[in-house]
Amino acid sequence: MEIELNFVQDQKELIEICFRKARKEAERMGKQRDRLKKAKSQAIKRIEVSANYFNEAMQKPAAAFPYLKKLHPFYKELIEATLDLDKTLPAIKRMKASGKIALRLKRQYIGKAKALEKGEERKAKAIVSEFYGRLSSIAKNAEQAIKEYNKTVKMARELPNVRFDLKTVIIAGYPNTGKTTILGRLTKSKPKIAEYPFTTQKLQIGYLEQGYEKVQLIDTPGLLDRPLEKRNKIERKAIAALRHLANSIVFVADPTERCGFPLEKQANLLGEIEKELKGIPILVVLNKADIASEEEIKAGKKAFPKAIAEGHEIESALKEEIAKMLKNGPV
Numbered sequence: 001m002e003i004e005l006n007f008v009q010d011q012k013e014l015i016e017i018c019f020r021k022a023r024k025e026a027e028r029m030g031k032q033r034d035r036l037k038k039a040k041s042q043a044i045k046r047i048e049v050s051a052n053y054f055n056e057a058m059q060k061p062a063a064a065f066p067y068l069k070k071l072h073p074f075y076k077e078l079i080e081a082t083l084d085l086d087k088t089l090p091a092i093k094r095m096k097a098s099g100k101i102a103l104r105l106k107r108q109y110i111g112k113a114k115a116l117e118k119g120e121e122r123k124a125k126a127i128v129s130e131f132y133g134r135l136s137s138i139a140k141n142a143e144q145a146i147k148e149y150n151k152t153v154k155m156a157r158e159l160p161n162v163r164f165d166l167k168t169v170i171i172a173g174y175p176n177t178g179k180t181t182i183l184g185r186l187t188k189s190k191p192k193i194a195e196y197p198f199t200t201q202k203l204q205i206g207y208l209e210q211g212y213e214k215v216q217l218i219d220t221p222g223l224l225d226r227p228l229e230k231r232n233k234i235e236r237k238a239i240a241a242l243r244h245l246a247n248s249i250v251f252v253a254d255p256t257e258r259c260g261f262p263l264e265k266q267a268n269l270l271g272e273i274e275k276e277l278k279g280i281p282i283l284v285v286l287n288k289a290d291i292a293s294e295e296e297i298k299a300g301k302k303a304f305p306k307a308i309a310e311g312h313e314i315e316s317a318l319k320e321e322i323a324k325m326l327k328n329g330p331v
């Protein structure tokens with residue numbers, strides 16, 4: 001993945017670190033005979049170190065968060081379909097603002113410490129405590145934003161690591177037609193397969209060795225036949241992979257309709273994909289051939305005239321077809 005995001009410490013932990021660092025740095029300061037000077041410089045150090053550390057932690061997300069424009073268009077679309085940017089971006093802004101507030105407060109309190117006069121040495125500690133109290137409440141106010149941001153980091157870290165240097169086959173089709181089963185049969189991966197639709201919620205990657213060449217196979221969440229603006233975020237992940245990564249496509253159809261969707265709708269979806277991705281070779285597989293009746297296969301072939309019928313144990317045929325497709329298709 002192109003983006004590496006780091007978690008931000010939760011506000012309590014962060015504040016503890018700020019104070020600890022401040023204390024250590026103040027302790028490390030050279031000896032100072034003059035009582036007033038000592039009290040002042042210690043206080044200033046504490047205020048400075050704690051505020052700066054807090055500010056840095058609050059600016060990091062903004063600096064690390066990739067500007068979407070710079071990302072590969074596949075990741076741009078995938079991130080939009082995976083993360084809750086409507087919440088993440090305001091959270092990042094909020095943290096940034098908290099850092100700035102801390103810096104402003106730092107200047108104000110350093111001013112207070114500097115203004116201390118002889119006989120007021122004791123007040124230095126009170127100034128630091130007051131500053132710490134205010135810094136803690138700034139951190140507390142950023143609590144929600146930090147939580148929101150950390151949720152994003154967690155999700156971003158789970159984004160698939162696609163390889164742009166390999167030829168890529170996208171496995172697509174209606175839900176529950178057997179796409180993931182095919183990924184499992186063609187590669188050594190052991191993805192989750194279930195007898196209900198919408199099992200696969202994110203892109204799953206497997207690799208296929210073809211001679212010396214490694215091919216990337218991506219299993220996608222099931223798609224319904226509907227316009228893009230009606231598609232949910234999970235479907236959009238499949239669309240992003242189809243649009244930006246496919247060198248060729250394996251379209252899985254279920255002629256038995258046991259997937260729960262009529263052939264006609266499945267065929268419409270294929271039509272839409274063909275229209276949207278002109279020029280990219282598509283291999284149509286009539287899956288579940290082992291349990292399909294003759295009539296069902298016949299109806300399947302009518303709905304998908306170019307389909308190859310599939311049953312169990314035909315991985316090698318499928319692999320050959322994929323190899324042919326990749327050879328003939330655009331690179």
Ligand SMILES: Nc1nc2c(ncn2[C@@H]2O[C@H](COP(=O)(O)OP(=O)(O)OP(=O)(O)O)[C@@H](O)[C@H]2O)c(=O)[nH]1
Binds near residue numbers: 177178192223290311
């Ligand atoms: N009999 C038979 N069943 C199959 C075959 N391929 C898949 N199935 C079954 O069909 C169901 C759906 O399989 P999946 O591989 O999860 O289908 P999918 O297309 O990935 O489904 P979603 O991820 O929900 O879109 C499971 O119960 C599989 O066991 C096949 O060739 N023959």
Ligand SMILES: [Mg+2]
Binds near residue numbers: 179180219220222
């Ligand atoms: Mg699946």
